[in-house]
Amino acid sequence: MVEDDAAIALSAVTKTFGSKLAVDRLDLVVPRGALYGFIGPNGAGKTTSIRMIMSILFPDSGRLSVLGHHVALEAKDRIGYLPEERGVYRKMKVGAFLTYMGRLKGLRRQALAARIDTLLESVELGGVKRQHCWELSKGMSQKLQFLAAIIHQPDLLILDEPFSGLDPVGTRQLRDLVLAEHGRGATILFSTHAMVHAEEICQHVVMIHQGRKMLDEPVAAIRRRYDLRTVDFEPLSANADVTKLNAVAEVQSVVRIDDRYEILLVEGADPAAAMRGITAAVAPARIELSRPRLEDIFMQIVSETQSDRDANGLSHGAEQPTAMVS
Amino acid sequence: MRKIWFVALREFIATVTTRGFILGLLLTPALVTLAALALPSVLNQQSFRAEGQIAVIDATGVLAPRLREALDPERMAEIRNAGARRALERVPESLRGLVEGSEATRDPERVIEAMIGQVPRLQLIESQLDVDSAKNWLREDSANDAAHLAVAVIASDAVEASEGSVRYGSYDLYVPSDLDTRIENTIHQTIRSVIVAARAAAAGLDQRRVNALVRVDRVRTIAVTDEGERPSVRVFNRLLPFVFTGLMLLGVMVGGQLLLTSMVEEKSNRVIEVLLSAVSPLQLMAGKILGQMAVTLTVFGAYTSLGMAALISSAMLGLFDPWLLVYLCIFFVISYLVIGSLMVAIGAAVNEMREAQSLLMPIMLILIVPWLLAIPISLDPNSTFSTIISMVPPINTFTMMLRLASTAPPPAIQIWMSVAVGIVSVFAAIWFAAKIFQIGLLMHGRPPNFATLIRWSRTT
Numbered sequence: 001m002v003e004d005d006a007a008i009a010l011s012a013v014t015k016t017f018g019s020k021l022a023v024d025r026l027d028l029v030v031p032r033g034a035l036y037g038f039i040g041p042n043g044a045g046k047t048t049s050i051r052m053i054m055s056i057l058f059p060d061s062g063r064l065s066v067l068g069h070h071v072a073l074e075a076k077d078r079i080g081y082l083p084e085e086r087g088v089y090r091k092m093k094v095g096a097f098l099t100y101m102g103r104l105k106g107l108r109r110q111a112l113a114a115r116i117d118t119l120l121e122s123v124e125l126g127g128v129k130r131q132h133c134w135e136l137s138k139g140m141s142q143k144l145q146f147l148a149a150i151i152h153q154p155d156l157l158i159l160d161e162p163f164s165g166l167d168p169v170g171t172r173q174l175r176d177l178v179l180a181e182h183g184r185g186a187t188i189l190f191s192t193h194a195m196v197h198a199e200e201i202c203q204h205v206v207m208i209h210q211g212r213k214m215l216d217e218p219v220a221a222i223r224r225r226y227d228l229r230t231v232d233f234e235p236l237s238a239n240a241d242v243t244k245l246n247a248v249a250e251v252q253s254v255v256r257i258d259d260r261y262e263i264l265l266v267e268g269a270d271p272a273a274a275m276r277g278i279t280a281a282v283a284p285a286r287i288e289l290s291r292p293r294l295e296d297i298f299m300q301i302v303s304e305t306q307s308d309r310d311a312n313g314l315s316h317g318a319e320q321p322t323a324m325v326s
Numbered sequence: 327m328r329k330i331w332f333v334a335l336r337e338f339i340a341t342v343t344t345r346g347f348i349l350g351l352l353l354t355p356a357l358v359t360l361a362a363l364a365l366p367s368v369l370n371q372q373s374f375r376a377e378g379q380i381a382v383i384d385a386t387g388v389l390a391p392r393l394r395e396a397l398d399p400e401r402m403a404e405i406r407n408a409g410a411r412r413a414l415e416r417v418p419e420s421l422r423g424l425v426e427g428s429e430a431t432r433d434p435e436r437v438i439e440a441m442i443g444q445v446p447r448l449q450l451i452e453s454q455l456d457v458d459s460a461k462n463w464l465r466e467d468s469a470n471d472a473a474h475l476a477v478a479v480i481a482s483d484a485v486e487a488s489e490g491s492v493r494y495g496s497y498d499l500y501v502p503s504d505l506d507t508r509i510e511n512t513i514h515q516t517i518r519s520v521i522v523a524a525r526a527a528a529a530g531l532d533q534r535r536v537n538a539l540v541r542v543d544r545v546r547t548i549a550v551t552d553e554g555e556r557p558s559v560r561v562f563n564r565l566l567p568f569v570f571t572g573l574m575l576l577g578v579m580v581g582g583q584l585l586l587t588s589m590v591e592e593k594s595n596r597v598i599e600v601l602l603s604a605v606s607p608l609q610l611m612a613g614k615i616l617g618q619m620a621v622t623l624t625v626f627g628a629y630t631s632l633g634m635a636a637l638i639s640s641a642m643l644g645l646f647d648p649w650l651l652v653y654l655c656i657f658f659v660i661s662y663l664v665i666g667s668l669m670v671a672i673g674a675a676v677n678e679m680r681e682a683q684s685l686l687m688p689i690m691l692i693l694i695v696p697w698l699l700a701i702p703i704s705l706d707p708n709s710t711f712s713t714i715i716s717m718v719p720p721i722n723t724f725t726m727m728l729r730l731a732s733t734a735p736p737p738a739i740q741i742w743m744s745v746a747v748g749i750v751s752v753f754a755a756i757w758f759a760a761k762i763f764q765i766g767l768l769m770h771g772r773p774p775n776f777a778t779l780i781r782w783s784r785t786t
Contacts, residue, residue, distance in 0.1 A: 076604055101604065
């Protein structure tokens with residue numbers, strides 16, 4: 001169901017290219033003010049979905065709403081977009097490029113000059129305003145493209161693979177900028193195939209695979225739901241008798257990894273009771289419940305979906321999303 | 327509309343502020359001016375003088391004295407001046423302004439010298455030698471002597487035909503291999519005129535009377551229109567359709583090429599999708615087409631103004647109907663929008679200029695057609711063929727322009743029918759281009775062929 005008060009709402013949106021099903025009956029609701037991660041491997045359908053949200057492509061079927069409009073074209077001045085395929089006018093000067101983008105986004109020339117100076121200063125690019133875009137390094141160019149996306153202080157910011165090609169310093173700077181925009185009140189949807197980025201900054205994650213939504217939950221809930229069966233354990237004494245751990249009722253297996261142990265709990269075990277039992281059996285230097293990584297969860301979902309499909313003899317596009325999809 | 331304006335403005339500024347554009351715009355008129363100034367000096371024949379000896383073996387026995395008389399420098403100067411005067415009299419009314427008060431009327435001899443060189447100083451030697459000896463004389467080193475320029479061997483029947491024949495004999499001219507062509511031409515002209523004069527005298531005719539009988543001065547053509555009479559210059563009239571159509575064709579090709587280059591550049595810079603975050607594909611396409619049209623119109627306007635200024639200064643503006651300029655603008659805009667739309671679509675579909683070549687081929691072939699048809703249309707601008715072809719898009723604009731600039735322009739109804747056809751073709755071309763543009767913009771990888779473009783255009 002399309003929810004008009006949401007920043008983005010997609011309902012059963014489908015897109016095919018020839019015989020290839022790129023997006024399959026995708027439902028998605030991004031509430032206003034949220035920070036959503038749109039994750040999945042390369043070719044999952046993230047960019048196609050984003051392009052449909054941006055009205056660059058149009059769905060074959062289904063409905064969508066962006067900032068209350070059924071076509072994003074009507075709200076483009078309130079949307080900031082950093083596409084995956086991005087670049088700048090190489091022969092244009094940095095200031096002129098930002099002015100042009102600002103003007104296209106509906107800003108007045110008078111207001112732009114001060115805004116551009118502030119933005120450039122904020123990312124340590126104050127001195128490059130009069131330089132040509134071709135003179136910028138890749139990292140600087142990425143920052144410039146990001147500034148072009150936020151120059152009009154959009155209500156909705158859509159970022160497609162914003163961290164690709166950036167070094168760790170650039171990644172950190174851009175991450176801070178994204179968080180600053182979110183802090184300002186912007187709704188943010190960003191896609192990435194590097195799930196570690198989503199894990200770091202997102203409140204909520206939507207995972208798609210082969211054009212279909214596999215997961216749509218808050219990050220905290222995902223962590224609670226998936227794989228809380230592993231305990232990371234380091235004994236206080238190097239000579240401690242760890243075989244006692246096998247005697248704990250909730251423990252299924254113990255695997256040594258260097259100086260620590262990875263303890264797998266039996267299915268349905270209460271983690272709190274298990275940790276109490278473990279600490280009673282062997283004095284710990286460190287004990288913690290392992291936090292599942294999104295990447296692991298994703299791999300788990302994909303493999304389970306594949307197994308279900310193989311078992312049912314179904315091919316892609318002929319079945320409903322699995323039960324794991326919320 | 328505001329966004330289309332911004333895209334168009336950026337496109338315009340980005341093109342006209344490039345060094346290449348400014349140089350190109352200024353360079354062409356600068357070269358033309360330079361050529362206009364330098365050409366007379368380059369072609370100045372003032373320093374050229376035909377000087378030397380001509381040996382004549384005259385079998386007629388009557389031509390040599392006449393030839394000596396004809397080669398007299400004073401006599402030659404007289405003939406040249408009379409020719410120049412006749413040429414000045416033939417200058418069309420509309421070009422008089424250029425000539426009157428100029429050096430040509432103030433000091434004609436000096437102008438003639440500049441054009442065809444100084445009066446030749448050719449000395450005639452009546453040779454008693456046989457032809458072979460005369461040839462040897464020609465080969466002799468003439469370093470300390472006057473140059474041996476030629477040996478003329480005149481046939482015995484050159485003045486009076488042989489008994490029972492109506493054909494006259496001629497002459498052979500032996501020259502050194504390095505003889506200047508201008509000297510050779512002077513000798514030929516002189517001998518020829520002397521032979522004709524001698525033949526006329528032998529036939530009991532007055533040479534001047536014969537000349538007067540065979541000469542018809544160049545006639546003036548006056549075009550009669552509903553509005554009145556207009557002086558007409560045949561050469562000008564013949565050239566006008568080609569000039570106007572050529573100007574239009576050149577403008578469309580240059581504008582289309584600029585559009586294609588700009589589109590391919592944006593696509594390879596990957597800046598397209600960044601722009602699509604702010605504008606729709608159609609706004610982007612419209613802005614680009616209009617921006618580059620403004621660039622082309624700037625060039626077009628600059629050159630047309632230059633041409634008009636030249637025509638006004640030479641009082642030749644009256645030679646064509648000013649409405650032609652209005653039609654030129656209308657048909658140019660139509661042609662540009664049709665061809666420009668296709669060019670921008672091709673630019674959006676390919677990844678680099680090299681890939682565009684095969685897709686451009688059909689457009690280039692279409693643009694050649696008006697040139698191929700230019701002569702038949704200008705010969706008979708109101709034939710059924712010309713009428714039909716001026717209604718067939720996308721070449722109707724060019725062929726109609728050929729008809730319009732001809733001496734027999736088509737009726738107004740046909741002109742506006744062609745405009746209407748053009749407007750419909752503009753919408754069709756923009757529709758086709760928009761389809762390809764929207765799909766092609768985001769396409770990377772294998773370049774499409776023409777069939778693929780057609781398939782894209784059918785995509786909803």
